[in-house]
Amino acid sequence: MDDRLSKSIIEAVAKKAAVRLTRRAIASLQRMKAPLHSGDDSGLTSVWDEICVQVQCDRSIFWDLYEELAFQMLDEMVSQLPRHELEALWLQTQWGPDWVDPDPKQCEKEPPVASQDVTEYLLKEHLYEEAGRWTNKRIRAYRDQ
Numbered sequence: 001m002d003d004r005l006s007k008s009i010i011e012a013v014a015k016k017a018a019v020r021l022t023r024r025a026i027a028s029l030q031r032m033k034a035p036l037h038s039g040d041d042s043g044l045t046s047v048w049d050e051i052c053v054q055v056q057c058d059r060s061i062f063w064d065l066y067e068e069l070a071f072q073m074l075d076e077m078v079s080q081l082p083r084h085e086l087e088a089l090w091l092q093t094q095w096g097p098d099w100v101d102p103d104p105k106q107c108e109k110e111p112p113v114a115s116q117d118v119t120e121y122l123l124k125e126h127l128y129e130e131a132g133r134w135t136n137k138r139i140r141a142y143r144d145q
Helices: 003-031 047-056 063-079 082-090 106-110 116-131 137-144
Strands: none
Touching: 003 047, 003 063, 003 082, 003 116, 047 063, 047 116, 047 137, 063 116, 082 116
16 A cells, blocks of 8 residues: 555544544533633633633743643543554654554554653644634633733
8 A cells, every 4th residue: 555545544534533632622621610820800711711821822820730631631532542543643743753663573563652642742733722723702801901
């Protein structure tokens, strides 16, 4: 099979899974009302609003808490992925393309997928990218303050 075809199939599987997981994570973060660290008068109503503001503006001293919450949420989702989606996503990480198995006898072994690498990839390349573009009236009002 043509390597370009294989690569495009893998990328399509990974993209579909990444979009689905990112949407699920956003929906969950939008339902989370606490903790909000920007203040009661900030106008922000969800953890997702907070993440968006902190990605688009300055990160607060509480950024690590939001990042850990988002990471744990995504990590749980990643742990439930079918193996083919996990592998396809892992091949999109910075470590995936470097995986080369020169011994043909080793081809039957599964690639050394690290689910935390996939979670980190989804967090930084998909969830935070989406947060950087996301807007609503609460986020705009906060940024305009």
